[in-house]
Every structure is written in C-alpha cells, then in structure tokens.
Amino acid sequence: xxxxxxxxxxxxxxxxxxxxxxxxxxxxxxxxxxxxxxxxxxxxxxxxxxxxxxxxxxxxxxxxxxxxxxxxxxxxxxxxxxxxxxxxxxxxxxxxxxxxxxxxxxxxxxxxxxxxxxxxxxxxxxxxxxxxxxxxxxxxxxxxxxxxxxxxxxxxxxxxxxxxxxxxxxxxxxxxxxxxxxxxxxxxxxxxxxxxxxxxxxxxxxxxxxxxxxxxxxxxxxxxxxxxxxxxxxxxxxxxxxxxxxxxxxxxxxxxxxxxxxxxxxxxxxxxxxxxxxxxxxxxxxxxxxxxxxxxxxxxxxxxxxxxxxxxxxxxxxxxxxxxxxxxxxxxxxxxxxxxxxxxxxxxxxxxxxxxxxxxxxxxxxxxxxxxxxxxxxxx
Numbered sequence: 001x002x003x004x005x006x007x008x009x010x011x012x013x014x015x016x017x018x019x020x021x022x023x024x025x026x027x028x029x030x031x032x033x034x035x036x037x038x039x040x041x042x043x044x045x046x047x048x049x050x051x052x053x054x055x056x057x058x059x060x061x062x063x064x065x066x067x068x069x070x071x072x073x074x075x076x077x078x079x080x081x082x083x084x085x086x087x088x089x090x091x092x093x094x095x096x097x098x099x100x101x102x103x104x105x106x107x108x109x110x111x112x113x114x115x116x117x118x119x120x121x122x123x124x125x126x127x128x129x130x131x132x133x134x135x136x137x138x139x140x141x142x143x144x145x146x147x148x149x150x151x152x153x154x155x156x157x158x159x160x161x162x163x164x165x166x167x168x169x170x171x172x173x174x175x176x177x178x179x180x181x182x183x184x185x186x187x188x189x190x191x192x193x194x195x196x197x198x199x200x201x202x203x204x205x206x207x208x209x210x211x212x213x214x215x216x217x218x219x220x221x222x223x224x225x226x227x228x229x230x231x232x233x234x235x236x237x238x239x240x241x242x243x244x245x246x247x248x249x250x251x252x253x254x255x256x257x258x259x260x261x262x263x264x265x266x267x268x269x270x271x272x273x274x275x276x277x278x279x280x281x282x283x284x285x286x287x288x289x290x291x292x293x294x295x296x297x298x299x300x301x302x303x304x305x306x307x308x309x310x311x312x313x314x315x316x317x318x319x320x321x322x323x324x325x326x327x328x329x330x331x332x333x334x335x336x337x338x339x340x341x342x343x344x345x346x347x348x349x350x351x352x353x354x355x356x357x358x359x360x361x362x363x364x365x366x367x368x369x370x371x372x373x374x375x376x377x378x379x380x
Contacts, residue, residue: 001034014038018045040105040150061148063099063107067091070139081228090135094119104143109153112136116157126160133157167336169307170195174295181293187285189251190269190277191304196248198308198326201301202226203234205279208266212252217244221327227280240327313340 002013004027011027012034018041025037061069074087098115099107115136119129133154140152170178175195182188190204199207199221206225213220222239223232234240244252255268267276286301305326312322323334 001031014041016041016045036150043147043150061104063102063104064096066104066143066148067096067099067139070142073142080224080231080233082226086131087135090132094132095136095139105149107140107149107153109156112153112157116160129160133160167306167310168299168303169310170295170299170303172311174293175307175311178289178293178295182289185289185292186272187269187277187289189255191289192251193248193269194301194304195307196245196251197242198305198312199242200224200235200305201282202279204269205267205277206230207268209256209263209268210266212256212268214249214253214256217249218242219244219248225276225279234327238327238329240324242325309334309337310340313337 002015004011004013009029011029012031013025013027014034014037015022015024016038017023023041025034025041028034028037071088071091075084079087095115098118099111102111116129116133119132124132137152137154137157140149140154143149144152144155179188179191179195182191185191193199194201194204197219199219202224203221206223207219207221208223211220211222219242220239221234221242223230224234225231252268261270261272262274263270264274265276269277271277282301286299290296290299309322309326312325313319319331319334319338322337323331326334328334
C-alpha cells in the first residue's frame with residue numbers, strides 16, 4: 001500500500017495486477033477504504049480465472065441495471081403477487097431515484113445512511129422506512145451472494161425506531177355492542193370468528209372446511225385469498241394452528257351443520273348465494289356494521305384482529321403464545337401488545353375474556369388453553 005503525504009493530509013492507495021495490467025486505486029483518506037478496494041479487485045481477479053471476463057463485467061454494473069436484473073428474478077420467484085407489487089413500488093418511488101447515478105460497487109455505508117436521512121426528510125414513518133430499507137438490504141445481500149460486491153453496505157443498517165401508533169381495538173362494551181347490533185348481518189359469523197381467533201381478512205376469506213378440525217377443536221390457517229385469488233400460504237409463509245374457543249366452535253358448527261346455504265368451493269364464509277365472500281368490498285361492509293352499532297370512530301376490519309390480541313393479553317395471555325396464534329414471524333411485532341398484559345410470563349393463558357353478561361356466550365368468552373396446544377406447522 002502506498003502512503004502519500006499531502007498538504008491536506010495523508011492519503012492511501014493500493015494497486016493490483018489483473019490480466020497483466022496494473023490497476024491503481026483512487027486516493028483514500030482511510031487505509032480501510034484502500035484495503036476494501038483491493039479486496040474487491042481481488043475478487044474480480046479471482047472471478048476472471050473462474051468464470052471469464054463476461055461474469056466479471058458485472059462488477060462494474062450500474063445500480064439501475066442491477067435493479068432491473070434483481071427485480072426480474074423477484075418476478076420469477078415464489079413471492080406473492082402482492083409482495084412483488086410492494087417491491088416494485090418501493091424500488092420505483094424510493095430506491096431507484098436515490099441510487100440511479102451509482103455504480104453498484106461504489107455504494108458505501110455512508111451512502112446507505114444518507115438514503116435513510118433522505119427518507120426521514122421526506123416524512124416516511126419508521127415502519128415505512130424499515131420496509132424500504134428491508135428491500136434495499138435484500139437487494140444488496142443478493143449482490144453479495146453473486147460476488148458483485150464483497151460486502152453489503154446495508155448489512156448493518158440500524159432498524160428505524162419511532163413512536164408506535166396506538167393499537168386500535170374495540171373495548172368489551174364496544175365489542176359486544178358491535179356483535180349484538182349486527183346479529184342479523186349476513187357476515188355476523190365472520191365477525192365472530194375474526195374477533196375470536198385474530199385471523200386476517202384474507203385468511204378468513206381463504207378458509208375452507210378441510211382446515212376446520214372439530215374433533216381437535218382447532219383451525220389450521222394455511223391459505224390466503226385476496227384480490228389476486230387464493231394461494232396456499234399465509235403472510236408469514238407458514239401455516240399455523242389456532243385453538244377454537246367454545247364460541248368459535250359453536251359459530252362454525254352452525255355454519256357447517258345448520259346453514260341452508262350450500263357452500264361452493266368448500267369455503268367456510270360465503271355470501272347468501274354460497275359463493276366466496278367479496279374480499280374487496282369489506283371496507284363498505286365494515287363501515288355499515290359500525291354504523292349499525294352506533295360506533296362513530298374509525299375502526300377497520302383489521303382492528304378486529306387487534307381486538308383479539310389486545311384482550312388476549314389483558315386476560316393474562318403470554319406474548320409467545322400470542323405470536324404463534326397471530327402468525328407473526330418477528331416477536332417485535334407482537335410486543336406492541338405486551339404493555340396490555342398484567343403478567344405475560346404466565347404458563348397458561350385465558351383466551352379472550354370479554355363477556356358482557358355471564359349468562360350469555362359471546363366470542364369474548366374466557367377460555368383456558370395450554371400453551372403447548374398452540375403450534376406452528378409448515379405448509380404441506
């Protein structure tokens with residue numbers, strides 16, 4: 001390594017011979033940068049020996065060209081249509097505009113941090129920034145795997161922290177009022193099971209009778225249905241088992257054995273004509289149901305999932321069992337409910353406990369479930 005003393009400070013430079021030609025690095029103010037340059041060039045040199053010049057040309061690929069290559073591979077992968085749409089939007093709106101003038105190998109940690117600062121300036125919240133950074137990390141990890149770069153400058157980017165939005169959920173009174181006011185609603189069974197299991201709308205829309213086990217009082221969540229159709233996986237990529245409360249079981253038994261509606265396609269929740277419920281119309285359905293109950297504040301269908309989780313913890317549920325029931329791959333996501341628990345380290349849990357009248361059975365009924373009955377299963 002050359003050490004060059006100049007008026008404005010000491011600089012460092014490395015050199016390497018590739019195919020008989022000497023290549024010299026730019027002048028760096030830090031030794032570590034010069035060493036990194038040489039290490040990358042050494043990889044390039046070794047790649048020439050292994051793969052020839054064509055593969056090595058990728059080392060000089062522009063970020064935009066690499067982004068095209070990466071996204072093309074994403075489109076051919078097993079990722080869901082929705083995930084691909086999200087990646088495309090993040091790439092188009094955030095990542096490409098910032099890095100479009102870069103060569104892939106020129107991106108450094110300080111550039112990655114500057115990208116985060118830019119996202120903060122634009123007003124993206126912490127969750128949004130983490131989603132964007134996650135895609136960026138995935139891109140560069142793939143580039144490292146392909147030996148286009150030696151190290152990913154995004155590998156150790158810190159997770160963005162911000163204030164969590166308050167979890168929006170129905171109180172005990174609101175929950176029972178909501179169900180009572182909508183007892184003649186064609187989707188009342190769906191509302192009850194949503195509040196009693198914490199299942200996502202897409203998981204409820206994709207639930208079929210072959211995944212409802214009355215013998216063992218459990219539901220296997222392994223499908224999702226959305227605007228793009230049905231698929232045999234969930235948001236977390238794993239199937240999971242949810243124990244049924246007495247109220248959930250009773251609700252499903254009525255649908256299965258007492259309903260006059262003949263389900264087409266084996267779906268649990270259907271319209272009155274027997275076809276699968278229209279996933280895309282639930283904004284209006286939920287708004288109408290809230291109006292029926294006189295609940296004026298904004299409550300989304302997804303907030304029924306929050307309702308389940310919040311009361312699960314308030315009734316003494318433990319955070320790790322809740323993680324499995326909810327299908328969260330990251331415990332940090334489940335931790336948003338931890339502050340609601342009186343004792344989240346208890347070994348047994350009271351599963352939902354909103355009861356408006358002890359003489360009535362509602363989806364909020366307390367129910368003891370051993371934690372060893374709550375499991376994840378791989379899709380099969």
